[in-house]
Amino acid sequence: MAADNREPVTVIGLGAMGSALARAFLAKGHPTTVWNRSPNKADDLVSQGALRATTVADAMSAGRLIVVCVLDYRAMREIINSTDDTAADRVIVNLTSGTPADARATAAWAGERGMSYLDGAIMAIPPMIGSEEALIFYGGPQEVYETHAETLRSVAGGGTYLGPDAGLPSLYDVALLGLMWTTWTGFMQATALLASEEVPAEDFLPYAQTWFEHVISPEIPTLAGQVDTGAYPDNESTLGMQAVAIAHLVHASRTQGVDAALPEFLHARAEQAIRRGHADDGFGAVFEVLRNPTAQ
Numbered sequence: 001m002a003a004d005n006r007e008p009v010t011v012i013g014l015g016a017m018g019s020a021l022a023r024a025f026l027a028k029g030h031p032t033t034v035w036n037r038s039p040n041k042a043d044d045l046v047s048q049g050a051l052r053a054t055t056v057a058d059a060m061s062a063g064r065l066i067v068v069c070v071l072d073y074r075a076m077r078e079i080i081n082s083t084d085d086t087a088a089d090r091v092i093v094n095l096t097s098g099t100p101a102d103a104r105a106t107a108a109w110a111g112e113r114g115m116s117y118l119d120g121a122i123m124a125i126p127p128m129i130g131s132e133e134a135l136i137f138y139g140g141p142q143e144v145y146e147t148h149a150e151t152l153r154s155v156a157g158g159g160t161y162l163g164p165d166a167g168l169p170s171l172y173d174v175a176l177l178g179l180m181w182t183t184w185t186g187f188m189q190a191t192a193l194l195a196s197e198e199v200p201a202e203d204f205l206p207y208a209q210t211w212f213e214h215v216i217s218p219e220i221p222t223l224a225g226q227v228d229t230g231a232y233p234d235n236e237s238t239l240g241m242q243a244v245a246i247a248h249l250v251h252a253s254r255t256q257g258v259d260a261a262l263p264e265f266l267h268a269r270a271e272q273a274i275r276r277g278h279a280d281d282g283f284g285a286v287f288e289v290l291r292n293p294t295a296q
């Protein structure tokens with residue numbers, strides 16, 4: 001599409017993220033209409049060339065593509081429900097964070113109103129929006145995504161379509177969120193243990209980084225392959241051996257007076273996998289108990 005013929009976009013929700021989205025559309029030359037519950041948040045964007053919609057109905061009728069980014073799905077539905085102007089040719093791109101169930105219910109809700117619906121999960125912070133590195137996962141009808149993909153690339157070069165299921169972007173989102181929190185919490189538990197003997201985190205840092213680079217990260221592709229095949233061979237570091245090592249972590253944490261809940265969780269899951277017959281398998285067998293916690 002020529003720069004002077006960019007697709008018009010409406011952005012509903014001008015918090016930190018919605019404002020960044022609107023700024024990125026404007027920067028790429030899209031005629032951009034904006035609406036926010038607290039109208040003053042539109043002022044800066046209007047001074048940069050955005051068109052102010054004073055009502056949700058005005059926002060909804062400004063163009064076909066409506067990008068929504070508000071606090072939660074409930075707020076998103078309240079906003080759209082506040083107007084009768086939900087014409088069938090509108091495309092809602094919901095970049096509000098939530099759960100897969102939220103996303104699927106909202107896709108059905110939009111369908112009942114005759115609107116096309118794409119769900120998106122933003123894997124970036126506001127300063128990254130508009131860059132090639134910003135990643136947004138999308139799910140929903142493929143033809144709808146393809147029709148608007150070029151416009152959506154204005155806010156994130158790394159726009160990735162996951163398929164017709166509107167719930168998948170949120171699933172990827174929470175999976176990556178969980179990976180981040182558990183990894184960081186592991187680092188925090190390690191530093192708490194060292195801090196119990198006055199060892200500064202900076203002293204430990206080089207070894208932690210080497211551990212990530214040479215031990216933790218290289219193992220991830222192997223584990224992914226094992227999960228997909230359902231076989232967890234590892235003759236050199238069996239789960240039976242590792243469960244004993246994790247018990248040392250549990251006892252050391254208790255002795256040093258730091259929170260032992262995370263080591264206890266790890267030890268309990270390893271023992272559970274062993275009880276299910278995985279003592280001679282590798283760490284990957286822990287997947288079996290996480291995936292299906294109640295199976296015998």
Ligand SMILES: NC(=O)c1ccc[n+]([C@@H]2O[C@H](COP(=O)([O-])OP(=O)(O)OC[C@H]3O[C@@H](n4cnc5c(N)ncnc54)[C@H](OP(=O)(O)O)[C@@H]3O)[C@@H](O)[C@H]2O)c1
Binds near residue numbers: 017078124
């Ligand atoms: N910021 C990030 O780093 C980031 C990263 C990835 C994903 N996200 C997701 O992006 C979404 C927006 O985040 P944000 O950082 O922009 O949040 P924010 O700065 O707190 O803004 C929240 C927005 O939601 C609106 N809102 C809240 N309740 C509403 C209601 N009942 N009716 C109408 N509007 C309502 C607010 O309107 P008012 O201005 O009137 O209060 C504001 O526009 C969230 O789902 C968040 O998880 C954010």
